[in-house]
Amino acid sequence: MKxxxxxxxxxxxxxxxxxxxxxxxxxESLIDFQIxxxxxxxxxxxxxxxYAALTAEVRADAVRETVRYTNHRVPVIAGVxxxxxxxxxxxxxxxxxxxxDAILLLNPFYIMPPQDGIVDYFKRIGRAIDLPxxxxxxxxxxxVNILPATVExxxxxxxxxxxxxxxxxxxxxxIEVIQRVGDRISVLSxxxxxxxxxxxFGAKGAIMASANLxxxxxxxxxxxxxxxxxxxxxAEMKRYxxxxxxxxxxxxxxxxxxxxxxxxxxxxxxxxxxxxxxxxLKRKLKEEMGRLGII
Numbered sequence: 247m248k249x250x251x252x253x254x255x256x257x258x259x260x261x262x263x264x265x266x267x268x269x270x271x272x273x274e275s276l277i278d279f280q281i282x283x284x285x286x287x288x289x290x291x292x293x294x295x296x297y298a299a300l301t302a303e304v305r306a307d308a309v310r311e312t313v314r315y316t317n318h319r320v321p322v323i324a325g326v327x328x329x330x331x332x333x334x335x336x337x338x339x340x341x342x343x344x345x346x347d348a349i350l351l352l353n354p355f356y357i358m359p360p361q362d363g364i365v366d367y368f369k370r371i372g373r374a375i376d377l378p379x380x381x382x383x384x385x386x387x388x389x390v391n392i393l394p395a396t397v398e399x400x401x402x403x404x405x406x407x408x409x410x411x412x413x414x415x416x417x418x419x420x421i422e423v424i425q426r427v428g429d430r431i432s433v434l435s436x437x438x439x440x441x442x443x444x445x446x447f448g449a450k451g452a453i454m455a456s457a458n459l460x461x462x463x464x465x466x467x468x469x470x471x472x473x474x475x476x477x478x479x480x481a482e483m484k485r486y487x488x489x490x491x492x493x494x495x496x497x498x499x500x501x502x503x504x505x506x507x508x509x510x511x512x513x514x515x516x517x518x519x520x521x522x523x524x525x526x527l528k529r530k531l532k533e534e535m536g537r538l539g540i541i
Contacts, residue, residue, distance in 0.1 A: 253286030291325035299517035355388035384413035445471035
């Protein structure tokens, strides 16, 4: 399989048992559901996959089992979301050993690194592992924004960087990243409500959390956006906007996991300190999913 990082990829939830272990049969069912509906790649252990809440053993299990069961049908990207380089290097090597096609590398958080520190971080990990790297920028979670000029410097100095998941909520920032490096790496949208515009401006695809529930919808929207079919794209987003908004009304992935379970995809609970949605949000999700024929 030629590894491509484009089109719609799903930031998978991590199916868990009640005691917090990986639910392998549920994971296999989820993978089939995604691939059968046209998804072109899987991200295991992003924020939606509850990376920060899982033990190192469960994380390793998730990467190994996702790679095994996917069996080269689509690329598997493994998240590495650590605050420091020591644990990041350790888990990046676990991902490499277990056959991931690439890692999604989050910039360090909590310590609030400067931009040149972020460049150094990517350089060090790029030298240490033999895997393609995608930059992960999600400043509303890390409180650190990887600026477009910094992205360009990383791409210039780290040959193994092949893509980026851009979750900055500024469309202008995404456009600047695309203009600076979009002809050299796969810039991927990470924000549901910006995906269409970012594809129109040259992003190669998107990594979507809500694709866990409605993968075929995102595949259609990507097709409309990549073919510049603005009317069709607008109509599809208008139809699904209320549901997508509800899925992010409380902290992700609580509402998404609840909706998945409601729709018959048994992905289990979220890890503490997250919890099921409030009763009012549950009611609204049931109503909207019923309107759309999902349940």
